[in-house]
Amino acid sequence: MERVAVIDFETTGLSPGHGDRATEIAAVLVEDGKVVARYQSLMNAGMRIPAFITGLTGISDAMVRSAPPAAKVMREVANFVGDTPLVAHNASFDKKFWDAELALIERVRAQEFACSMLVARRLFPQAPSHKLGVLIEFTSLPVAGAYHRALADAEMAASLLVRMEAEICRRYQVADVTHALLRDIQGRPKHALDDCLERYQQTRT
């Protein structure tokens, strides 16, 4: 697969449209099934962190207060990933924050997102749930660190992605899985996975 960047945000809440901001970002570059580079930073957006979020993530007001400004971190991580295609677990969430935080530094996203959760729902419909942690356990992948910290979650989403690529190659006898194919799979009705991959096979032979 071509190089992709798997990203994960920790935030003060669920919606940048209602004033929520990022508190931490991680991005890992995945190439040939391996993580080849990592970026991770807490970021200070000047927001109080709700107690519930501190309980969930372990990220406190004190940690964020001593972190670099959000604008500096977003410039760094945007430069780090460049125009590499993006992947996130439940990408609709990370896409909202990526676009919102970039807009604050007057930058615009240059690439598409693919969603590891939507692909997993199609590839592993029998999984007990499609939360990242459950899928890591379901696929017997190693836990990379504390859940709900950006780098650990990005690393685990990356390993899940690599596992799913291998599964697609094995199950459908294709040699390569592109970012475009992931987006094709996630955009199709769940029952149409076989149809999608059959057509992909035809384009590669």
Add this chain to the structure above:
DNA sequence: TGCCAGGCCCTCTTTAGGGCCTT
């Protein structure tokens, strides 16, 4: 003061409702 997401996907559907998933 108190409110507060939204896209996906199933079904007892499509003139809708509710669970899942992210923090």
